[in-house]
Amino acid sequence: xxxxxxxxxxxxxxxxxxxxxxxxxxxxxxxxxxxxxxxxxxxxxxxxxxxxxxxxxxxxxxxxxxxxxxxxxxxxxxxxxxxxxxxxxxxxxxxxxxxxxxxxxxxxxxxxxxx
Numbered sequence: 062x063x064x065x066x067x068x069x070x071x072x073x074x075x076x077x078x079x080x081x082x083x084x085x086x087x088x089x090x091x092x093x094x095x096x097x098x099x100x101x102x103x104x105x106x107x108x109x110x111x112x113x114x115x116x117x118x119x120x121x122x123x124x125x126x127x128x129x130x131x132x133x134x135x136x137x138x139x140x141x142x143x144x145x146x147x148x149x150x151x152x153x154x155x156x157x158x159x160x161x162x163x164x165x166x167x168x169x170x171x172x173x174x175x176x
Contacts, residue, residue, distance in 0.1 A: 099170025102163055103127065110153075115174060123151065128174040136171040140164045 103113045110121040112128065119126055130136055143164035146156045159167065 095166045095169040096173055098163070099166035099168070102159070102167055103170060106157055121153070124154075127171060130171060131175045136168055136175070139171070140168045143167055 100113075103111075107113055107127070108120075110119060110124040112119040112124075112126040115128055117126075125133070130139075140161075141164075143157070143159045144161055146158040147154070148156055
C-alpha cells in the first residue's frame with residue numbers, strides 16, 4: 062500500500078470510527094429509556110382495564126387510574142410486587158410477573174404521573 066493510500070485509510074478510520082461509535086451510543090441510549098419502556102409495558106398489559114395516562118377514566122370502572130396510585134401506595138414499593146406477581150382480591154385481575162428491569166421501568170413511568 063502506498064503512503065497516500067495508507068494516509069487515506071488512516072483519515073477514514075479517524076473520522077468514521079468515532080462517528081460510528083457516537084451514533085451507536087445514541088441508539089443504545091434510546092433503547093433503554095426506562096420511562097418509555099414502562100409506558101410501553103403498561104400500554105400493552107394494563108390499558109385494557111386501567112387509565113394509564115394523565116387523564117381519562119379506566120375502561121373497567123373498578124380498576125384504579127394509574128395517575129392516582131401514588132395516593133394509595135408509594136409506587137416505589139410496587140416494584141417487588143410486579144416481580145413477584147401482583148395478586149388482588151379482584152378475580153378479573155390477571156396475575157402479571159415482570160422481570161426486575163421491566164418492574165423498574167413501570168415504576169419509573171408511574172412516577173411521571175405523580176403531580
